[in-house]
Amino acid sequence: MxxxxxxxxxxxxxxxxxxxxxxxxxxxxxxxxxxxxxxxxxxxxxxxxxxxxxxxxxxxxxxxxxxxxxxxxxxxxxxxxxxxxxxxxxxxxxxAANWIGMSMLVNSDIATPDRYGVYGGEVTLAQDTDALSIDLTDANGNIVKSFDIGAKSKGDTVPFYWDGKDANGNTIDSQALQVVVNGGTTSSMSTWAAIAGVQSPADASSAKLITAIGQFSPSDAKRLS
Known part of the structure; x- marks a missing residue:
């Protein structure tokens, strides 16, 4: 066969x-x-x-x-x-084009006035602390605003806000300020940034949101306001 x-x-x-x-x-x-x-x-x-x-x-x-x-x-x-x-x-x-004029919370240690003119952000603690404080400093390292927060536990998310005015309601600053954390270790740090515009790349990739602290992808936004 x-x-x-x-x-x-x-x-x-x-x-x-x-x-x-x-x-x-x-x-x-x-x-x-x-x-x-x-x-x-x-x-x-x-x-x-x-x-x-x-x-x-x-x-x-x-x-x-x-x-x-x-x-x-x-x-x-x-x-x-x-x-x-x-x-x-x-x-x-x-x-993203509809986000123009809004504010977005992004990973950053630089704070600028948001859509309401307020400096704001939040930090998440990596360990317990008894004396947490947050300073906003200018380009020369001078403290413009300080937040005395006190004791916080590991994993706590601590927000901070400042309207840029003194006790009499006078605007004293509107520049970009550095966020400095004292008395504790953070696992993340975020600030609010106003969205001024949207850049659409010629290669049709994801749009970039333009803010005073840089450009971000829509996926970078933790929250919108």
Missing amino acids: TTIANDYVSTLASSTSTTNAKGSNVMDQSSFLTLMTAQLKMQDPFSPMDNTQMVAQMAQFSQVAGISEMNASLSNISNSIGSLSSSLSGSRISD
Whole structure:
């Protein structure tokens, strides 16, 4: 049977090669079953084909076909995700344009007046402290405003606000100020920044929000106000 089958396979391969010059080079499940049927028809009756081998060949081909179909499905999913990502990117740019005039809380140690003219932010403590204080200092290191907070526990988030005015209600500062934490260790520090505009890159990537302390991506905003 083996000799007859091998002769047939060689003939079929030669015929397939000639046909493939005009058509497809892919051997699909139909082609495999045609070849399997030919082997069964031409098998030696005194040495029949091993059923175990036949089943194993069919299982192996089905597995390969399944992997091929799975790869095609994954490719389609990848393309869908890419389209969704582009859609979300465009939506994010549109949403960011609506943020102009608002304030955003971002990771920063520089404070500037927000949309209301207020210096504000928050710090999260990495350990317990008995005497926490926060200073706002100018470019020369002078303390413009100090907050005496006192005892706080690890993990506490401590907010701070200042309207930039003295006790008489007179504005004494509107420049960018450095946030300095004393008497404690922080795990994060954030400040509020007014959003003055949106920059949309030419490569259609995510928009950048323009503030007095720099440019940020929409995803950088912890909160909006």
